[in-house]
Amino acid sequence: MKLVIYQTSDLHGFVYPTNYVTEQSLGILKIGTYILKDEKNYDAALKIDCGDLVQGSALTHYLSKQKLDTNPITELMEDIGYDAYILGNHEFNYGLDYLNTAYKDISNKIINANIKGLAFDSKPYRIFDINGFKVGCIGFTTSFIPNWEQEKNIEGLEFLNPVEVYGKYEQELKEKSDIIVVCYHGGFEKSIDGNNTPTEKLTKENQASELLETYDSIDIVLSGHQHRSFITRINGVICTQPMHNGQNFSKIVIDTETKESSYELVNVSLLKDEINKELEKRFIETNKELQKYLDKEIGHFKNDIILDNIFTARLKGHQFINFLHDVQLDVSNADFSALSLFDTAIGFKKNVSIRDVLINYPYPNTLKVLKIKGSKVKEAIEKSVTYFVLENNEVKINNEFLVPKVQNYNYDTFAGLTYEIDLNRDFGDRVISMKKDGKEIDLNKDYTIVLNNYRASNTAIYPAYENAEVVKEINMDMSELIIDYFQRNKEVDVPSESSYIIKY
Incomplete structure (x- = not known):
């Protein structure tokens, strides 16, 4: 018998092949169209989504503002015939009510071994009996969520260590399964070349490598979260992670008699079939209303x-x-502002619509204001400018921000001050000057800085913010703050001078 496993992850609500500015090769409708046709080539199929499904696009932003009884994105996944779902960290961004609405009707398909306290029943693992061949799938979500998420969005929940929890169920899975599949909304914290060399700080955000080092019972790891793109064997275990937004997806074919397998990442840009009209029907009216909403000036x-x-x-x-700094400083009244420029950003034309805002700022980040010393501001800037390196007098991106995954979002710019950087100097000693109102910043003085909740909480990347006092929390999405800023300032004139100079 030939069994095919299809895995998606980090679809982020991208249904149509577009980012709502241009047509793009991505999205659930393209993937679903392929799967429904391709699965007919095999004796049986398993379809698994590994999380970050209902947040992250202009569509999901729009849906989060509607009072819905069900979520059309999870309904679409059911139309495709998905067998199992894993919750991602971004599933919690719009709050527990939104999460419950999205998943309550399919809670029997959620595989969740390490989140305690959810409002619906979910199973730690499921055994899929396919004509006598038993596939044991256990589901995990990164336990690092409390380090980022607003408390109100995860109130009453407990996130357990996936490595420890797997040990609790390992024997049951071995006894009941012919193969064991770990479905994990988390990634690999070490190299995937079999050498297990750490590729990031070992914070427990990504623990797939640790799972493989600890247990020898795992046959397949379906991972997500890091937005990487690979499928390979690590010491004999098939390990895969698709790109975000449905740019590709995993396909694994297993001969259940010989246990031989083949695998690939299917590139959506190569799929030429017209979108399945039956699948699209569910979204036609929603898409029309969305377009009206997005075009509102x-x-x-x-x-x-x-x-x-x-x-x-x-x-x-x-x-x-x-402009983004101006919005953050305006709403916070902080001394300084820190922010990253997302890879999706395209800028604004003179006339601004909601569509423009959501394309440029698609994430539901909120803001925090921290109290830190001037010395910690310098430390944060020094950390940020390790992003740039000089090679033969040419400025390039430090490879640490590119491998094993692209992390341009970990480069921050700062405002509310002017600062000067020299890339010819060593890391940690690149800041030449930092001035506020024309005066050098006092390294021993307390200041306030506004930054998004992810940066304020994820101090493994920016330890300068560790244990900083939270002066204020601004619990409105940044996209909403931008929209509100325009409503209060109908014509915006943004200064062209940068707050920083980088010499090289």
């Missing part, structure tokens, strides 16, 4: 502030970056 810039080159913008500054 909310304000104006004095001039276009288009991002032509994101790398150059990060290096030299840009009006778009200045």
Whole structure:
């Protein structure tokens, strides 16, 4: 018997093949169309989604504002015939009510071994009996969620260590299964070349490598969360992780008699079939209403502030970056602002719609204001500018921000001060000056800094913020804050001067 396993992860609510500005090769409808046709080539199929499904696009933002009894995205996945779901960390971003609405009708398909306290029943593992061949699937979600998520969005929940929890169920899975599949919304914290060399700080955010080091009973790891793109064997175990937004997905074919297997990542850009009309039906009316909502004009810039080159913008500054800082400083009244420029950002034309805001800021980040010493501001800036390295007098991105996954979002710019950087100097000693209102910043003085909740909480990346006092929490999504800013300032004139100079 030939069994095919299809795995998606980090779809982030991308249903149509578009980012709502241009057509793109991605999305659930393209993937679903392929799966429904391709599965007919095999004796049986398993379809598994590994999380971050109902958050992250203009569509999911729109849906989060509606009073829905069910979520059309999970309904679409059911139309495709998914067998199992894992919760991702971003499933919690819109709050527990939204999560419960999205998953309550399919809670019997959620595999969840390490989150305690959910409002619906879920199983730690499921045994799929396929004509006598038994596939044991156990589900985990990264236990690092409390380090990022707002408390109100995870109230009453406990996130257990996946490595410890697997040990609790290992013997049962071995006894009941012909193969064991770990379905994990988390990634690999060590190299995937079999050498298990750490590739990030071992914070327990990603524990797939630790699972494989600890147990020899696992046959397949279906992972997610890191937005990487690979499928390989690690010491004999098939390990895979698709790209985000449905740019590709995993396909594993197993001969249940010989236990031989083949695998691939299916590239959505190569799928040429027209979208299945039956699948699309569920979204036709929703998409029409979404387009009206996205096209609503909310304000104006004095001039276009288009991002032509994101790398150059990060290096030299840009009006778009200045605008985001202005919004953060305006709402927080903090001394300083820190933020990253997302890879999805494209900038704004003069006339601004809700669509423009959500394309440029698709994540439901909220803001926190921290109290830190001037010395910690310098430490944060020094950490940020390790992003750039000089090679033959040419500025390039430090490989540590590119491997094993692209982490451009870990480069921050700062405002509310002016600062000067010299890339010819060693890491940790690149800041030449930091001034506020023309005066050098006192390294021993307390200041306030506004930054998004992810950066404020994930101090493994920016230890300068560790144990900092939280002065204020602004519990409104950044996209909503931008929209509100336009409603209060109908025509916005953004200064063109950057707050920083980087010499090289």
